[in-house]
Amino acid sequence: MNMPNKQLPDLHSLIQNIRSGQRSALDELDQSIEAATSDACRHVFMDTLFETARSELSELSELSQPSKPLAGLAVSVKDLFDIHGQVTKAGSIVLKHAPPATSDATAVTRLRQAGASLIGRTQMSEFAFSGVGVNPHYGTPANVALTDVPRIPGGSSSGAAISVATGAAHIGLGTDTGGSIRIPAALNGLVGFKSTASLVPQGGALPLSSTLDTVCAITRSVRDAILAHEILSGLTVGKSTQTIRGAQLAYTETLFMDGSDSYITETFDSTLKLLRDAGAQLVKIELPELKELAQFAEMGNFSAAESYTWHQHLLREHGDQYDPRVALRMMRGAQMSASDYLGLIKARSDWMARMHLALQPFDALLSPTVPILPPAIADLAPGAERDDIFFKINALLLRNPSVVNMLDGCAISIPCHAPGAPPCGMMVWHTAMQDERILNIALEIERLLNPL
Secondary structure, eight states: OOOOOOOOOHHHHHHHHHHTTTTTTHHHHHHHHHHSSGGGGTEEEEOHHHHHHHHHEEEETTGGGGGSTTTTTTEEETTTTTTSSSSSOOTTTTTTOOOSSOOOOOOHHHHHTTTEEEEEOOSSSGOOOOOSSSOTTTTOOOOOOOOOSOOOSSSSHHHHHHHHHHHHEEEEEEEEESSSHHHHHHHTTOOEOOOOOOSSSSTTTTOTTTTOOOOOEEESHHHHHHHHHHHHHHHOOOOOOSSSTEEEEEEEOOTTTTTTTTHHHHHHHHHHHHHTTOOEEEEEEOOGGGGGGHHHHHHHHHHHHHHHHHHHHHHHHHHGGGOOOHHHHHHHGOOHHHHHHHHHHHOOOOOOOOOHHHTOSEEEEEESOOOOOOOOBOOOOOOOHHHHHHHHHHHHHHHHHHHHTTTEEEEEEOOOOOOSSSEEEEEEEEETTTTHHHHHHHHHHHHSSSSS
16 A cells, blocks of 8 residues: 655644744645645545635735634635535535525634635535545545555545645535544544534535534644634633543443454554553443444434435435435435434433443543545445445444434544554544543644654
């Protein structure tokens, strides 16, 4: 497996360079545009905003722009969010003739107000309904962490991840319904933070599941993830003085390690040892509640039921234009009765209460973000003969991160592999409203993994 050696600076480093006068925001924007037009970004952008970004940045005062949190640096926007005057296609051909948006999504507005230069709309799994990241309509961007053959980027925020990994953007705005931020982050050696869903407004983002959707972002470091979250949520993340020494961290082999590649298992175990040697209190727990998720799947699926509710009229009129794999999953929602749906809500509520009790003693839970390395795109290309493989891989990729969405929790995926090694993400997670704690612990783990 070939792995590029280029290490890109994080957002904080670039902001410091701009504020110190070493670089200008326009220079950095031009560099991002150059990356966005490179071969590595093939199929990444649905639409580009290069000239608009240059024009808007040029009009801003050199004194006022560097004082803004994002200092005019490039940000990409998943094709799920409204941008005034543009059509939100959500990676589909079904919506390509829809009316342009009359206003920006709330998240886009907040990024603009923070000084972001919007560089373009990024590719995604159609209607955000896959953790794989392939798109049969507009092409699939290739993973940039492994380059021996074109490999999947992870989804559904596929273009968001590649835009950040290549330097085309410094924040990739996306959504996470079952891992759609954390999966592509893990598969490309990036950081993906899924906040507690209620902390970031979803206005102007096309929904997949109103129960599980979260608006969030991909970055190149944890400190950048904190900045992105503060902008999107409008909250300030307090900085903890606690080090990793003495932190109560739990992990479990229940569910999370099933079907794992040996490389993922070994890398995760090595990271646990590093944390233990640094003084963290690591506790292995059983967490049998995780086994109940299979029963939920038999009852139905929030994403299927809620996406079908939104798409049912389009499916009737334009079903043949959907990615068949997406349409199949949505149509399962048509089979759910009101009784099934209400039963699923009740079962989830009971499960969440018991999970809260089980996790309460710990500062955070640790697990591999995904259990496998990214397979080749060609192995999952459209075709009935490959559908079984596709759905198996999709289920594996979604399995670990989707636990946090079902829990209505918060989680961050951070790279835990050695320099030059294939990508492996460690997920640091907990229940709802523990975002500040999770971010601070992730910051300490990142410092331990990448000492200056």
